[in-house]
Amino acid sequence: MGCGCNEIEVRAYICCMPEQLFSYQQLFDFTFLIIKKIGSSDEHAETAARALLSADLRGIDSHGIARLGGYVRLWEVKRVNATPDIKVIHETPSTAVVDGDSGLGLVVAPFAMKIAIEKAKQAGTGWVSVQNSNHFGIAAHHAMMALEYDMIGMAMTNASPLVAPTFSVDKMLGTNPICVAVPAGKEPPFVADFATTTAANGKLEILQRKNADTPLGWVQDADGNHSTDANILKKGGALLPLGGDREHGSHKGYALGAIVDVFSALLSGANYAPWVPPFPAYVPIPAQQPGKGIGHFLGAMRVDAFRPAKEFKDAMDHWIQGFRNCKTIPGEEKVLVPGDPEREFEEERMINGIPLLDVVVDDLKRLAQKFNIPLH
Amino acid sequence: MGCGCNEIEVRAYICCMPEQLFSYQQLFDFTFLIIKKIGSSDEHAETAARALLSADLRGIDSHGIARLGGYVRLWEVKRVNATPDIKVIHETPSTAVVDGDSGLGLVVAPFAMKIAIEKAKQAGTGWVSVQNSNHFGIAAHHAMMALEYDMIGMAMTNASPLVAPTFSVDKMLGTNPICVAVPAGKEPPFVADFATTTAANGKLEILQRKNADTPLGWVQDADGNHSTDANILKKGGALLPLGGDREHGSHKGYALGAIVDVFSALLSGANYAPWVPPFPAYVPIPAQQPGKGIGHFLGAMRVDAFRPAKEFKDAMDHWIQGFRNCKTIPGEEKVLVPGDPEREFEEERMINGIPLLDVVVDDLKRLAQKFNIPLH
Numbered sequence: 001m002g003c004g005c006n007e008i009e010v011r012a013y014i015c016c017m018p019e020q021l022f023s024y025q026q027l028f029d030f031t032f033l034i035i036k037k038i039g040s041s042d043e044h045a046e047t048a049a050r051a052l053l054s055a056d057l058r059g060i061d062s063h064g065i066a067r068l069g070g071y072v073r074l075w076e077v078k079r080v081n082a083t084p085d086i087k088v089i090h091e092t093p094s095t096a097v098v099d100g101d102s103g104l105g106l107v108v109a110p111f112a113m114k115i116a117i118e119k120a121k122q123a124g125t126g127w128v129s130v131q132n133s134n135h136f137g138i139a140a141h142h143a144m145m146a147l148e149y150d151m152i153g154m155a156m157t158n159a160s161p162l163v164a165p166t167f168s169v170d171k172m173l174g175t176n177p178i179c180v181a182v183p184a185g186k187e188p189p190f191v192a193d194f195a196t197t198t199a200a201n202g203k204l205e206i207l208q209r210k211n212a213d214t215p216l217g218w219v220q221d222a223d224g225n226h227s228t229d230a231n232i233l234k235k236g237g238a239l240l241p242l243g244g245d246r247e248h249g250s251h252k253g254y255a256l257g258a259i260v261d262v263f264s265a266l267l268s269g270a271n272y273a274p275w276v277p278p279f280p281a282y283v284p285i286p287a288q289q290p291g292k293g294i295g296h297f298l299g300a301m302r303v304d305a306f307r308p309a310k311e312f313k314d315a316m317d318h319w320i321q322g323f324r325n326c327k328t329i330p331g332e333e334k335v336l337v338p339g340d341p342e343r344e345f346e347e348e349r350m351i352n353g354i355p356l357l358d359v360v361v362d363d364l365k366r367l368a369q370k371f372n373i374p375l376h
Numbered sequence: 377m378g379c380g381c382n383e384i385e386v387r388a389y390i391c392c393m394p395e396q397l398f399s400y401q402q403l404f405d406f407t408f409l410i411i412k413k414i415g416s417s418d419e420h421a422e423t424a425a426r427a428l429l430s431a432d433l434r435g436i437d438s439h440g441i442a443r444l445g446g447y448v449r450l451w452e453v454k455r456v457n458a459t460p461d462i463k464v465i466h467e468t469p470s471t472a473v474v475d476g477d478s479g480l481g482l483v484v485a486p487f488a489m490k491i492a493i494e495k496a497k498q499a500g501t502g503w504v505s506v507q508n509s510n511h512f513g514i515a516a517h518h519a520m521m522a523l524e525y526d527m528i529g530m531a532m533t534n535a536s537p538l539v540a541p542t543f544s545v546d547k548m549l550g551t552n553p554i555c556v557a558v559p560a561g562k563e564p565p566f567v568a569d570f571a572t573t574t575a576a577n578g579k580l581e582i583l584q585r586k587n588a589d590t591p592l593g594w595v596q597d598a599d600g601n602h603s604t605d606a607n608i609l610k611k612g613g614a615l616l617p618l619g620g621d622r623e624h625g626s627h628k629g630y631a632l633g634a635i636v637d638v639f640s641a642l643l644s645g646a647n648y649a650p651w652v653p654p655f656p657a658y659v660p661i662p663a664q665q666p667g668k669g670i671g672h673f674l675g676a677m678r679v680d681a682f683r684p685a686k687e688f689k690d691a692m693d694h695w696i697q698g699f700r701n702c703k704t705i706p707g708e709e710k711v712l713v714p715g716d717p718e719r720e721f722e723e724e725r726m727i728n729g730i731p732l733l734d735v736v737v738d739d740l741k742r743l744a745q746k747f748n749i750p751l752h
Contacts, residue, residue, distance in 0.1 A: 092500030094470040095681040123499050124468030129682050152638075168702040168711045180635050182642075190638070192631035198624050217624050224705025242618060242625050248574050248593050249618050255568035255714045256632075258699075259556050262528075262566070266558075266691050267682040273698050290694060305471040306505050306643040315642050318666060322649050323634075326544040329600025335544045338631045 020361050021353035027065050028053050030364065030375055034068060037371040038075045039082035040107075048106035054141040056354045059345030062202035063138045066360045069367055071104060071135070073281035080104055080134055086111045094123040097268050098130045102293060105136030109155065109296050113142045116300040120151055124305030129268035132292035135159070135279050139179035140193040140342065146181060146300040147189050150309045153181040154299035156260045158270070160278040163197055164238035165254040166246050169224040171238045172273050175200055176260035181339075183303065185313035187320040191339030196257040197239045204230045217244025263297035270295025396737050397729035403441050404429050406740065406751055410444060413747040414451045415458035416483075424482035430517040432730045435721030438578035439514045442736045445743055447480060447511070449657035456480055456510055462487045470499040473644050474506045478669060481512030485531065485672050489518045492676040496527055500681030505644035508668035511535070511655050515555035516569040516718065522557060522676040523565050526685045529557040530675035532636045534646070536654040539573055540614035541630040542622050545600040547614045548649050551576055552636035557715075559679065561689035563696040567715030572633040573615045580606045593620025639673035646671025 028049050035045035056064035074080040084103030088096045096115050100108035112128040119126025136142065139155040146153025159174025179193035199218045207214055207230035214228050221227040222236030226245075229237070242253030265272035271291040278285070303312045326335040356364070361375075368375040404425050411421040432440035450456040460479030464472045472491050476484035488504040495502025512518065515531040522529025535550025555569035575594045583590055583606035590604050597603040598612030602621075605613070618629030641648035647667040654661070679688045702711040732740070737751075744751040 090683065092678070092681040093498075095500035095677070097682050122469075124471035125501060125503055127501055127677065164705075165699060165702065165711055167704050167708040168699075169705055170702040172699060172702060180631075180638075182638055190634070192628075192635060194625075194628040194631060196628075198619065215623050220705070224703075242628055243574065244624060247591050248620060248624070249570070251712070251714070252568075252570040252572075252618055255556075255570060258566070258714065259568060261695070262556075262558055262692070266688060266695060267677075267679070269683055269687070269691075272691070273695055290691065301471070301503065301643075302468070303643070305468040306473050307466065307645055311645070312642060315645075315648070315666065316638070319637070319642060319649055323541060323544075323548060326541065326546040326548060327600075328543050329540075329545055329596070332543040335541055336627070338627070338634065 018358045019355040020358065021355050023353050024053065024057060024350055026376065027056065027354060030368070030373060031065060031068055033373045034072065034367055034371055035082075035104075037373065038072060040104075041083070044082075044104070044107045047110050048104050051106040051110060051137045051141045055138045057346045057349050058138065058140065058342040059349075060138050060342070062200070062205075065356065065364065067135070067137075067279075069363045070279060070281070071106075072367060074134060074279075077281045079277070079281065079285075084108070088115065094119050094125050094127060096126075096128045098128055100130055100133035100293060102132055102134065105134045105157070105294065105296065108133040109136040109142045109157075109298065110145065112296065113145045113153070113155065113298045113300070116298045117146055117149055117151060120146075120300040120302045120305070121149070125301045126299065128298045129263065130296040130298070131265070131268040131270040133270070133294050133296055135294065136296055138193065139177045140181065140191055142298055143179040143181040143193070144189070144191060147183045149300070150183050150303050150313075152183070152301045152303065153179075155179045155296070156264055157296040158261045158264045158272060158276050158294060160276045161274040162201065162233065162239045163241055163257060164220060164224070165258075166241065166251045169222070169238075170274070173241075173254070173257040173261060174276055175239065176257040176264075178256065178260060182316060183313060184316035184320055185310075187317045187337075188343055189339060190316065190320065190337060191342065193338075193342070196242055196253055196260060198242055198244050198253070199239070201233070201239065204233065217248065260297070261295075265291060265295030267297070268295045394734045395731040396734065397731050399729050400429060400433060400726060402752065403432065403730060406744070406749060407441060407444055409749045410448065410743055410747055411458075411480075413749065414448060416480075417459070420458075420480070420483045423486050424480050427482040427486060427513045427517045431514045433722045433725050434514065434516065434718040435725075436514050436718070438576070438581075441732065441740065443511070443513075443655075445739045446655060446657070447482075448743060450510060450655075453657045455653070455657065455661075460484070464491065470495050470501050470503060472502075472504045474504055476506055476509035476669060478508055478510065481510045481533070481670065481672065484509040485512040485518045485533075485674065486521065488672065489521045489529070489531065489674045489676070492674045493522055493525055493527060496522075496676040496678045496681070497525070501677045502675065504674045505639065506672040506674070507641070507644035507646040509646070509670050509672055511670065512672055514569065515553045516557065516567055518674055519555040519557040519569070520565070520567060523559045525676070526559050526679050526689075528559070528677045528679065529555075531555045531672070532640055533672040534637045534640045534648060534652050534670060536652045537650040538577065538609065538615045539617055539633060540596060540600065541634075542617065542627045545598070545614075546650070549617075549630070549633040549637060550652055551615065552633040552640075554632065554636060558692060559689060560692040560696055561686075563693045563713075564719055565715060566692065566696065566713060567718065569715075569718070572618055572629050572636060574618055574620050574629070575615070577609070577615065580609065593624065636673070637671075641667060641671030643673070644671045
């Protein structure tokens with residue numbers, strides 16, 4: 001980004017910022033205890049802590065422990081139920097609908113993914129749409145649960161509206177991410193996890209700190225004009241679907257975000273489109289609520305429901321090696337396979353620790369004091 | 377496009393070109409008879425003609441009858457089998473792998489989609505990966521087969537390599553389209569059908585005829601530099617994944633194209649990545665063939681495997697109306713729902729006929745003469 005920080009710092013959205021290092025275990029224990037304190041069971045607190053911290057490990061810091069205070073505030077305003085009765089309310093051999101009972105998405109999504117995996121064991125594939133949930137952290141954590149069973153995992157979620165469809169001024173969709181995780185053999189798995197917008201909100205925040213502009217194609221202003229103002233969301237502007245504008249295929253990014261909304265919320269009975277509840281507890285929920293909570297969609301496909309797993313994984317290795325060996329464009333070192341950067345983060349941070357911004361540490365200290373939990 | 381042609385002409389990729397009008401029935405009968413002449417059964421010829429002509433009806437002229445001669449040439453070089461024994465070679469309650477026996481994709485894909493639909497009737501969802509096939513026309517035709525059963529339909533296919541992954545000079549993926557078709561109630565269905573590139577090849581051809589440049593973000597040159605040369609593919613250049621460059625999210629478009637390849641070919645045992653056979657019969661097949669033919673992936677999800685169909689379709693109507701009623705950005709008339717432009721084409725062309733470029737008509741006349749079939 002031209003600021004002297006290395007790529008890891010830029011991607012982790014901590015460039016140019018004061019930070020402190022914590023071990024994974026420190027942050028895991030802290031998160032576990034905080035979630036216990038709001039009333040969750042040991043099992044739920046462990047599931048939630050693992051899901052939340054997977055974001056910090058993988059370098060998606062905007063979705064990790066930085067949000068712990070936000071989840072607690074949702075519990076305080078009674079939008080998160082710490083002791084949910086999560087259950088299947090409808091099912092067929094390969095499908096289910098799960099009611100999250102307003103639980104943490106960090107707990108509800110792994111519950112739903114386990115059902116998808118069990119369905120896939122029996123029927124070849126399993127597909128679970130979820131209503132009445134909350135923010136689920138990073139999609140990759142849930143999708144990757146399928147990998148150890150030699151299954152392809154999928155996870156998506158809708159989110160509150162920040163994105164304007166092609167030709168629209170109104171914000172109608174969330175950044176609605178999609179993750180697909182594919183097992184390989186000797187190679188590490190293929191894990192694609194991406195928002196269906198040109199750029200996610202976290203990237204705007206990096207630019208805000210530097211008083212820098214966004215490239216064209218990331219955002220528009222409140223009237224729908226092109227903009228490069230990194231603060232435009234606070235002024236009524238919108239994120240743009242992947243593609244940016246019609247000429248560059250934004251109708252495709254819009255369609256992808258819409259598909260995530262349909263699978264996550266229309267199939268389950270969750271809120272959809274502009275009616276999805278916001279993450280910040282202080283932002284009021286839209287008056288009209290056509291469904292319940294936030295929606296997710298989880299899927300698992302057993303590889304050997306199609307062909308022998310060994311054959312498939314050998315072919316994936318061959319596929320992956322082909323991409324890694326591509327000739328690169330000028331100035332680039334290597335062609336990446338989806339999941340490479342996040343895996344490198346995870347390996348590095350498990351050894352060297354997870355850097356947290358001072359502002360995040362301050363928020364955690366306030367939580368520590370409020371709940372009388374040590375942060376060390 | 378600034379040339380005075382209307383949007384229908386531009387989108388149909390016939391702007392500024394001499395054209396002739398034919399009725400749907402004329403072109404259907406001609407296609408049916410040609411495919412019969414290469415040895416196909418009545419049933420296969422009818423299935424293929426319906427699939428092929430659906431592209432012309434929906435305004436995707438690059439994938440319609442303009443390709444009929446190309447399919448015939450593939451049959452002439454024995455890469456298309458006119459009397460394939462298409463069969464399921466592996467299955468579970470919700471999955472199957474189909475061997476297309478080198479048949480026309482126009483026949484193989486509907487066969488596979490029917491199996492997906494039958495699986496969905498029993499198991500809630502059905503997912504079919506296809507090996508040993510050929511070009512299948514437009515994805516929407518196959519995905520939309522699910523709609524009449526109140527199912528969500530999905531179709532994707534890999535294709536020969538024209539697309540460079542992010543940071544790569546080498547072309548590793550096809551334009552690998554994805555279609556998702558979703559039934560609604562009073563509103564017409566939601567049908568998103570798009571290549572996973574910024575712009576499809578057909579759009580380059582329009583610009584070539586006008587000696588116009590492409591926008592930045594569509595293509596790169598043979599060394600991987602930015603380019604705006606609409607003829608760049610003939611000079612060793614590549615199409616770019618949706619997003620265009622890393623800063624605008626091309627790694628997401630690359631991931632989408634890769635997912636299509638994995639589902640279509642790695643799961644089925646078809647050729648993948650740069651080894652997918654090309655459509656033009658005169659282009660040699662890559663020497664290394666890790667699989668069989670081209671791969672597709674077809675899926676069907678019964679809506680009422682999740683919630684009552686009436687409830688789902690009412691919610692889809694509400695969703696669609698919300699998007700249609702968005703405030704528009706300056707200069708745009710309305711916000712579209714995926715599938716709107718293609719449906720408008722279909723309604724208009726069923727009444728007024730299908731315009732074909734003179735060059736396409738000339739190619740059809742040569743076929744007519746060769747097979748002694750009238751074109752009238």
